[in-house]
Amino acid sequence: MSFEGKKIVVLGGSSGIGLAIAKAAGREGAKLVVASSNQARVNEALKRLPPGTEGQAVDLGNEAAIAALFAQIGPFDHLAYTAADKLQLNRLADTDLATARKFYELRYWGALAAVKYASPNIRPGGSIVLTSGLAGLRPHAGWALGASVCGAVEGLTRALAVELAPIRVNAVAPGVVVSPLWDDMTAVDRTTLYRQTAERLLVRHVGETEEVAEAYLYLMRQTYSTGTVLRVDGGGALV
Numbered sequence: 001m002s003f004e005g006k007k008i009v010v011l012g013g014s015s016g017i018g019l020a021i022a023k024a025a026g027r028e029g030a031k032l033v034v035a036s037s038n039q040a041r042v043n044e045a046l047k048r049l050p051p052g053t054e055g056q057a058v059d060l061g062n063e064a065a066i067a068a069l070f071a072q073i074g075p076f077d078h079l080a081y082t083a084a085d086k087l088q089l090n091r092l093a094d095t096d097l098a099t100a101r102k103f104y105e106l107r108y109w110g111a112l113a114a115v116k117y118a119s120p121n122i123r124p125g126g127s128i129v130l131t132s133g134l135a136g137l138r139p140h141a142g143w144a145l146g147a148s149v150c151g152a153v154e155g156l157t158r159a160l161a162v163e164l165a166p167i168r169v170n171a172v173a174p175g176v177v178v179s180p181l182w183d184d185m186t187a188v189d190r191t192t193l194y195r196q197t198a199e200r201l202l203v204r205h206v207g208e209t210e211e212v213a214e215a216y217l218y219l220m221r222q223t224y225s226t227g228t229v230l231r232v233d234g235g236g237a238l239v
């Protein structure tokens with residue numbers, strides 16, 4: 001049980017990749033805190049996580065709420081940040097700038113604020129794992145925001161690895177993963193996305209949250225990587 005005696009905080013832990021991280025870390029003995037904005041979703045997640053897991057409803061777009069969360073949590077070992085709202089996929093000509101700026105609120109500013117208030121509480125040997133995405137490297141048309149926020153998170157990861165050392169700071173860049181992130185699409189469009197992705201990828205299947213969660217656990221568990229972006233994309237960068 002490699003996380004026995006360790007406390008792990010998963011921001012965005014009520015769903016998708018974050019929930020898979022919490023489940024996997026829980027199986028390896030971690031004490032868990034999961035947080036997201038919706039109390040009902042947090043409660044649902046708690047039913048699927050080990051007894052004793054703490055759940056918090058926190059708007060990670062709110063700096064004061066993030067500060068209060070970490071003041072309450074106190075010392076812990078590893079932070080995973082996967083919180084995000086829905087994707088904004090628009091051609092530039094159709095992009096409203098006020099809405100576009102908001103796209104950075106959770107994925108970038110929320111992550112930065114979380115690290116600001118979490119890092120003083122991280123015990124020796126601890127780490128932070130942020131979330132980027134393959135779109136930063138291989139964007140399609142319409143992905144200007146999705147791609148650029150990945151670039152911002154990856155730059156932030158390297159800068160914080162330098163500044164916060166010896167706390168290790170890394171990021172995971174998933175390719176397409178089956179998760180509620182895509183729930184805004186029609187069922188037909190979503191099925192088509194997953195099928196076409198699976199056909200194109202070298203591994204011949206679309207990612208599952210459990211496969212991506214392994215990368216977060218790896219970056220927490222090992223002791224020599226920092227400032228790294230670990231791509232988990234089924235070979236998507238190569239096709």
Ligand SMILES: NC(=O)c1ccc[n+]([C@@H]2O[C@H](COP(=O)([O-])OP(=O)(O)OC[C@H]3O[C@@H](n4cnc5c(N)ncnc54)[C@H](OP(=O)(O)O)[C@@H]3O)[C@@H](O)[C@H]2O)c1
Nearest residue numbers: 012014015016017036037038060083084133176177179181
């Ligand atoms: N799924 C993919 O294919 C994929 C691919 C590449 C990168 N990624 C990235 O991976 C990350 C996680 O994606 P996912 O697939 O796990 O998405 P997801 O299933 O939609 O999970 C997003 C999480 O963020 C939480 N959240 C949303 N608004 C929040 C707020 N204001 N405050 C706090 N928490 C909030 C959600 O819970 P509540 O609704 O309860 O707040 C949920 O727990 C995202 O950054 C995404 O862009 C995903």
